[in-house]
Amino acid sequence: MSLKNVIAPFSAWARAVQKPFTVPEADTFRPGADRYRGWHINDTKQCIGCGTCGDICQNGAIDMMPVDDATKGDSGLRPLVDYGRCCWCALCVDVCPSGSLGMSNNYIWIDRDPDVFRYIPGVDKKEWDDDSKGWRKEEGFNLVDPDRVPMPMMMPEEDRVKTWAEVVLGYSEKEARAEAARCVECGLCVAACPVHMHIPEYIAAIRDGQYDVAVNQIYDNNALPEMCGKVCTRHCEDVCSIGVNGDPLAIRWLKRFATEQFSDLSAVLSHDQPQIGVGKSVAVIGGGPGGLTTAFYLAIRGFKVTVFEALPQVGGATFFGIPKYRFPLPSLEKQVKLMTDWGVEIKTNHKVEADEFKQMQQDYDAIYVGTGLLKPSSLRAEGEDLPGVMPAIEMLIDHHLGKTVEVGEKVVVVGGGNVAIDAARISRRLGADVTIAYRRRMEDMPADHEEIEDSESEGVHLITQNIPLRVEQLPEGKLDFIWGPAEMVSEGGGRPRPKLVEGVENHLAVDKVIVAIGQKPDLRWLPTDVAEKITNSWGGITCDENGMTAAAGVFAGGDLVNDTADAVSAMADGLTAVDGIINYLGVGSKTEEG
Amino acid sequence: MSVFDYNTQPGFDLISETPNAGTTVDPKEVQLWFGPQHPGITGNMSVQLWMEGDSIKRGITHVGYLHRGFEKLMERRKFIQSFPIVCRMCVAEPDTTEYLLASSLEELSGLDKEVPEKAQWLRTLIMEMSRLQVTLMVLGGQVGTMGMGTAPNWTYTLRDFLLDSFEELTGGRVYHMYIAYGGVRRDLTKGFAQRLEATLDLIEERLPYLDDLILNSAVFQARTKGVSVVPTEWADEIGITGPTLRAMGVASDVRRDYPYLKYPELDFDICTAEGSDIYARTKVRRDEISQSIHIIRQILQMMPHEGAYCAKLPNMLTWTIPAGMTYTRAESSRGEMGFVMVTDGSDKIRRVHLRGPSYTNAVTILERMLPGMNIADLSATMVSLQTCPPEIER
Numbered sequence: 001m002s003l004k005n006v007i008a009p010f011s012a013w014a015r016a017v018q019k020p021f022t023v024p025e026a027d028t029f030r031p032g033a034d035r036y037r038g039w040h041i042n043d044t045k046q047c048i049g050c051g052t053c054g055d056i057c058q059n060g061a062i063d064m065m066p067v068d069d070a071t072k073g074d075s076g077l078r079p080l081v082d083y084g085r086c087c088w089c090a091l092c093v094d095v096c097p098s099g100s101l102g103m104s105n106n107y108i109w110i111d112r113d114p115d116v117f118r119y120i121p122g123v124d125k126k127e128w129d130d131d132s133k134g135w136r137k138e139e140g141f142n143l144v145d146p147d148r149v150p151m152p153m154m155m156p157e158e159d160r161v162k163t164w165a166e167v168v169l170g171y172s173e174k175e176a177r178a179e180a181a182r183c184v185e186c187g188l189c190v191a192a193c194p195v196h197m198h199i200p201e202y203i204a205a206i207r208d209g210q211y212d213v214a215v216n217q218i219y220d221n222n223a224l225p226e227m228c229g230k231v232c233t234r235h236c237e238d239v240c241s242i243g244v245n246g247d248p249l250a251i252r253w254l255k256r257f258a259t260e261q262f263s264d265l266s267a268v269l270s271h272d273q274p275q276i277g278v279g280k281s282v283a284v285i286g287g288g289p290g291g292l293t294t295a296f297y298l299a300i301r302g303f304k305v306t307v308f309e310a311l312p313q314v315g316g317a318t319f320f321g322i323p324k325y326r327f328p329l330p331s332l333e334k335q336v337k338l339m340t341d342w343g344v345e346i347k348t349n350h351k352v353e354a355d356e357f358k359q360m361q362q363d364y365d366a367i368y369v370g371t372g373l374l375k376p377s378s379l380r381a382e383g384e385d386l387p388g389v390m391p392a393i394e395m396l397i398d399h400h401l402g403k404t405v406e407v408g409e410k411v412v413v414v415g416g417g418n419v420a421i422d423a424a425r426i427s428r429r430l431g432a433d434v435t436i437a438y439r440r441r442m443e444d445m446p447a448d449h450e451e452i453e454d455s456e457s458e459g460v461h462l463i464t465q466n467i468p469l470r471v472e473q474l475p476e477g478k479l480d481f482i483w484g485p486a487e488m489v490s491e492g493g494g495r496p497r498p499k500l501v502e503g504v505e506n507h508l509a510v511d512k513v514i515v516a517i518g519q520k521p522d523l524r525w526l527p528t529d530v531a532e533k534i535t536n537s538w539g540g541i542t543c544d545e546n547g548m549t550a551a552a553g554v555f556a557g558g559d560l561v562n563d564t565a566d567a568v569s570a571m572a573d574g575l576t577a578v579d580g581i582i583n584y585l586g587v588g589s590k591t592e593e594g
Numbered sequence: 595m596s597v598f599d600y601n602t603q604p605g606f607d608l609i610s611e612t613p614n615a616g617t618t619v620d621p622k623e624v625q626l627w628f629g630p631q632h633p634g635i636t637g638n639m640s641v642q643l644w645m646e647g648d649s650i651k652r653g654i655t656h657v658g659y660l661h662r663g664f665e666k667l668m669e670r671r672k673f674i675q676s677f678p679i680v681c682r683m684c685v686a687e688p689d690t691t692e693y694l695l696a697s698s699l700e701e702l703s704g705l706d707k708e709v710p711e712k713a714q715w716l717r718t719l720i721m722e723m724s725r726l727q728v729t730l731m732v733l734g735g736q737v738g739t740m741g742m743g744t745a746p747n748w749t750y751t752l753r754d755f756l757l758d759s760f761e762e763l764t765g766g767r768v769y770h771m772y773i774a775y776g777g778v779r780r781d782l783t784k785g786f787a788q789r790l791e792a793t794l795d796l797i798e799e800r801l802p803y804l805d806d807l808i809l810n811s812a813v814f815q816a817r818t819k820g821v822s823v824v825p826t827e828w829a830d831e832i833g834i835t836g837p838t839l840r841a842m843g844v845a846s847d848v849r850r851d852y853p854y855l856k857y858p859e860l861d862f863d864i865c866t867a868e869g870s871d872i873y874a875r876t877k878v879r880r881d882e883i884s885q886s887i888h889i890i891r892q893i894l895q896m897m898p899h900e901g902a903y904c905a906k907l908p909n910m911l912t913w914t915i916p917a918g919m920t921y922t923r924a925e926s927s928r929g930e931m932g933f934v935m936v937t938d939g940s941d942k943i944r945r946v947h948l949r950g951p952s953y954t955n956a957v958t959i960l961e962r963m964l965p966g967m968n969i970a971d972l973s974a975t976m977v978s979l980q981t982c983p984p985e986i987e988r
Contacts, residue, residue, distance in 0.1 A: 004810070005811060005812035008812070009807050009812075011803065011806045012744045012803075012806075012807055015744075021748045021751060021803070022751045023751060032761070033758075033762045033765065035765045035783070052911070056672075056675065058671050058678055059678075087769070088766065089677070089769075091675075140902055140903055140904055141780065143909075143910040145907070145908055147906075181908060181909055181914075182912075184911050
């Protein structure tokens with residue numbers, strides 16, 4: 001031990017006169033770093049209340065609290081953070097599908113009352129609500145998978161118009177399970193689905209490879225899942241929380257995958273519903289999705305149900321409206337077979353008239369009316385009566401009944417809904433050069449946007465913002481479709497309206513003008529007294545919350561009743577009518593006992 | 595065998611071991627609880643001592659004050675939810691366990707092939723920063739246990755500057771929760787490298803001053819040289835790793851022996867010392883501070899500035915990993931840490947076991963060394979063995 005070592009520690013004394021190595025204790029507020037994980041903030045307008053933050057929180061520090069009424073795509077719930085449990089890991093922020101949740105860089109908060117350390121960020125106002133600094137979700141680190149497993153499609157695209165085969169090929173097992181694994185099970189889709197299908201449950205079952213469980217979940221409230229799995233308008237995917245910052249779950253394709261796993265559904269579906277309807281009979285007029293739903297769920301409960309369908313095939317618009325490259329006939333027949341196997345009696349080519357309806361009111365305990373919209377709306381332009389101007393709905397029915405439909409070489413389809421797209425794609429497959437003329441902008445088109453893209457890839461032209469002026473006859477049976485451009489004007493609070501730009505006329509020489517601007521109800525077959533009682537101002541039917549019309553025992557649903565005009569809404573009406581009929585006939589208490 | 599029968603088993607006869615149990619009590623023997631509330635103890639543990647004068651006759655260690663059942667908790671949580679748990683297995687140095695969790699599950703899931711280059715560098719950076727800050731803390735703590743207050747103040751100040759860098763990079767000063775599956779959670783901030791370099795320069799500038807207070811101090815040398823020597827024969831017998839092993843002159847380091855992350859591309863020395871006493875272990879730590887600074891500077895130089903910092907992750911709420919088992923290891927500041935990880939194809943860990951150096955150091959070595967030790971050396975010995983109790987009772 002040297003003297004040097006003895007003296008060495010005394011070098012620290014130099015600090016008594018020089019600048020110290022330590023820093024004085026800070027008595028002023030020191031802000032956290034720019035990405036500090038401090039108190040939570042939440043943009044409540046951006047938040048959709050999906051609850052994924054609560055699901056990932058391993059401490060259970062986040063509860064979803066009701067703060068507002070639920071709306072489409074928003075549960076009305078907002079996260080409440082309990083700082084007695086929170087460990088500031090910020091997984092909630094990194095998983096947040098909407099990106100609304102964040103953490104401020106403020107970390108100091110002193111209070112005598114321990115209960116205040118539970119608050120709903122964004123709702124309970126805090127001084128750090130507007131902090132721009134702190135931990136935020138970043139694109140490079142995502143705990144959910146925003147990218148959808150691509151659906152295999154018929155390729156190349158040019159070949160699609162040469163065949164009526166299905167364009168969408170369906171997921172393989174591996175693809176379906178990978179897609180199902182993207183679900184965060186928030187359940188926003190359930191609220192958005194008109195029939196409130198058990199979507200997170202069946203997606204979880206698909207993910208786990210339990211397809212029989214999935215199909216049973218699906219059939220619990222959807223009697224036409226294979227149809228829905230192929231052509232549903234999918235309100236569910238519109239609200240999917242993953243869809244806020246990514247591709248929504250392919251809920252429709254997953255349902256399609258599950259139902260396609262079984263050729264004989266009766267072998268996997270449970271049929272143990274209490275037979276409460278034995279001895280009761282119900283007539284269903286119109287074999288569309290709403291009518292078939294009503295018939296199926298009544299029949300499996302023991303009711304004697306007869307479906308009366310005017311066309312040679314049930315299915316309604318899903319049969320005669322939806323082209324076979326989207327929804328092949330065997331798929332429909334498979335589902336209808338299950339219905340007939342389980343007790344639904346179907347009478348096709350049977351159009352009910354007024355006298356028969358009167359007799360039905362005597363013979364049956366309840367009647368469900370779901371005859372849909374079949375009367376085409378008129379073009380309201382000069383020349384609409386010319387030969388060659390035809391309603392899309394008639395063209396679709398003729399085509400699906402196997403009649404020859406002449407579309408010529410060049411066709412213009414007026415309208416922007418799914419019917420317009422179907423008419424256009426069918427005409428394309430019949431060999432025509434097709435143009436769709438729509439009066440608003442492309443983003444306003446009510447048709448499914450995937451369908452619009454598909455039709456464009458198949459060579460369908462699209463003209464937007466135009467107003468048909470008149471149709472004139474040209475030599476050799478051709479027609480001159482004359483239209484004027486429109487500009488979009490916003491009036492009041494509604495969506496922008498197209499307004500004609502005066503003085504400009506465009507000409508399009510075509511063989512056919514197919515009009516697809518909507519359909520109206522046609523209830524002339526109803527007895528006058530009943531019709532007077534139950535129809536409303538626009539010619540449809542008004543129902544109460546049980547699906548019953550003003551006429552006792554007469555229920556209704558589908559496009560006649562709701563303004564959504566899609567299959568799944570009609571099915572929801574059907575389910576409402578099922579409950580309504582059970583209650584009306586007073587057999588419902590047995591359900592509770594059973 | 596019930597717990598009440600436990601004391602009747604041969605070899606576990608705790609009651610008769612205690613002085614009060616028998617009929618004869620040695621009047622010179624005093625029973626003393628050292629900890630759990632004692633500034634000289636390392637963390638939340640205690641040592642039960644039987645003293646004669648100021649000499650320890652024997653003693654046993656007690657843990658359990660910090661038991662939160664991490665390993666069992668992780669079996670009940672989804673993979674992503676285990677991630678905020680592991681950092682708590684060693685409070686002072688959370689990054690090693692974070693890395694072990696991420697790398698073991700990445701290996702079993704096949705995600706390891708997708709971890710971006712930049713993420714590898716960032717992981718290496720934060721692991722080395724972590725080793726540096728812990729070593730600084732322990733170096734100060736070492737002399738603190740001997741009554742020297744100045745050096746700990748200096749080292750803790752330097753460590754706090756490093757914590758500023760952690761805060762800037764990870765959003766947290768102590769629990770970083772930074773290394774996630776597939777990479778890391780955030781990229782470097784603008785100007786981070788310059789600020790970290792400045793801190794490194796400051797540490798390097800002050801090291802000679804610290805040397806004068808610690809290694810060069812005659813008092814420190816007198817208190818530590820030849821004190822609490824860990825016999826070299828124990829190394830293989832009880833699996834000693836880290837600075838304790840290197841202080842025996844054995845150049846063993848997981849970073850060199852089982853290379854991981856970017857360590858094979860970095861130039862660094864394995865610091866060793868001779869004597870296996872407290873002084874040797876302190877000397878190893880002192881040298882490792884310089885090596886860590888050297889390594890971090892290289893990382894900041896060699897690291898790519900562009901590119902992703904995390905792989906594209908599957909949905910973490912439904913992520914499942916095929917059945918498998920693996921052992922991953924990394925060099926923490928205390929020695930080799932490893933995870934035995936077992937998965938069963940579900941969305942949760944089937945079993946995880948942490949192999950930490952603290953068990954060897956704080957329980958096995960310490961209990962063997964206690965007989966004959968002076969009580970004044972106990973704190974210094976425990977710190978020199980660098981104990982992290984939550985890692986023992988994970």
